Amino acid sequence: MSGRAPAILDHLSALSDQTRSRLLLLLDRHELTVSELCAVVQLPQSTVSRHLKALADSGWIGARAEGPSNLYTMTREVDAPVRRLWLLVREQVGASAAAAQDQRRLQAALAGRRTKSQEFFSSSAGQWDRLRDELFGDRFHLLALGGLADRRWTVGDLGCGTGQVSAALAPFVARVIGVDASAAMLQAARRRLRGVANIELRRGDLEALPIDDARLDAASLMLVLHHLPEPERALAEVARVLRPGGRLLLVDMLPHDRERYRRQMGHVWLGFPDDHIRRALSDVGFEEIRIVSLPPDPRSKGPALFTAAAVNRTPPAAARI
Numbered sequence: 001m002s003g004r005a006p007a008i009l010d011h012l013s014a015l016s017d018q019t020r021s022r023l024l025l026l027l028d029r030h031e032l033t034v035s036e037l038c039a040v041v042q043l044p045q046s047t048v049s050r051h052l053k054a055l056a057d058s059g060w061i062g063a064r065a066e067g068p069s070n071l072y073t074m075t076r077e078v079d080a081p082v083r084r085l086w087l088l089v090r091e092q093v094g095a096s097a098a099a100a101q102d103q104r105r106l107q108a109a110l111a112g113r114r115t116k117s118q119e120f121f122s123s124s125a126g127q128w129d130r131l132r133d134e135l136f137g138d139r140f141h142l143l144a145l146g147g148l149a150d151r152r153w154t155v156g157d158l159g160c161g162t163g164q165v166s167a168a169l170a171p172f173v174a175r176v177i178g179v180d181a182s183a184a185m186l187q188a189a190r191r192r193l194r195g196v197a198n199i200e201l202r203r204g205d206l207e208a209l210p211i212d213d214a215r216l217d218a219a220s221l222m223l224v225l226h227h228l229p230e231p232e233r234a235l236a237e238v239a240r241v242l243r244p245g246g247r248l249l250l251v252d253m254l255p256h257d258r259e260r261y262r263r264q265m266g267h268v269w270l271g272f273p274d275d276h277i278r279r280a281l282s283d284v285g286f287e288e289i290r291i292v293s294l295p296p297d298p299r300s301k302g303p304a305l306f307t308a309a310a311v312n313r314t315p316p317a318a319a320r321i
């Protein structure tokens with residue numbers, strides 16, 4: 001009997017780290033540089049390079065030089081048992097929340113390449129995107145979108161935090177009511193919103209909102225739902241305070257695996273899948289539900305986000321009795 005361990009065990013040990021398997025999943029279909037991989041998996045270059053070396057040493061990946069960078073990809077010429085091993089790992093790792101997040105960031109990285117190539121060819125479109133950013137930043141149009149709201153509206157910024165959403169909406173609507181449970185956040189919001197006459201800040205809980213029935217024309221729940229022990233209860237409260245036909249705009253995280261956020265930031269839920277949100281909204285009387293994944297900002301480090309927009313069809317409390 002040979003004393004040498006079977007080669008498949010080396011391959012197994014190279015795959016036994018989740019980050020390495022995630023990298024391999026990306027390199028299975030694409031040729032990517034170290035910096036692109038860092039942007040996708042959100043890890044420092046030293047960590048990614050170390051894992052790439054381990055994958056290269058065990059024959060899983062190869063590299064070729066392209067100008068000043070190296071492009072990495074998965075090796076195609078592997079033995080049949082090794083290929084079978086990979087297919088099994090790919091099936092399991094590919095179904096994880098981290099891999100889903102990677103895929104979204106990968107799309108952003110590939111889109112960045114397209115922009116670079118546009119710039120390379122000096123097309124006016126490529127130049128315009130850069131010039132637009134340089135001159136005006138990349139979010140002025142988002143701040144202007146508040147102009148699509150009806151000027152007569154009263155809007156609730158529920159879980160308003162330091163008041164960013166309230167500040168963006170106030171110039172366009174009749175009144176903004178910001179609600180938050182934290183005195184410290186409300187104090188910061190008060191500082192931000194000093195001198196803005198049509199904003200009222202109230203301290204209160206999302207699960208028992210300090211707002212009368214059917215008082216709001218629209219409500220935003222921005223990055224709040226993952227903090228709530230009973231999101232369904234809060235959504236029922238939002239339906240109560242919105243008038244029939246009132247609109248809800250919610251933004252939160254897609255499912256992810258950053259368990260540490262529970263300790264670091266008090267998150268209760270590690271993101272929400274599309275079908276969960278759709279069911280929770282429709283159970284409390286929302287209709288015309290649109291859920292859209294938001295393209296990750298290449299400079300952001302957090303999990304990818306989605307937005308859900310919906311219209312309240314819950315009858316007013318009086319009509320329910």
Ligand SMILES: C[S@@+](CC[C@H](N)C(=O)[O-])C[C@H]1O[C@@H](n2cnc3c(N)ncnc32)[C@H](O)[C@@H]1O
Nearest residue numbers: 159160161180181182185205206222223224227
């Ligand atoms: C991540 S911050 C988001 C703040 C703001 N919406 C934004 O987009 O910047 C979440 C906010 O929800 C508030 N919050 C958490 N649980 C709450 C609850 N049960 N009732 C009211 N506010 C709550 C926190 O105090 C915090 O200000």
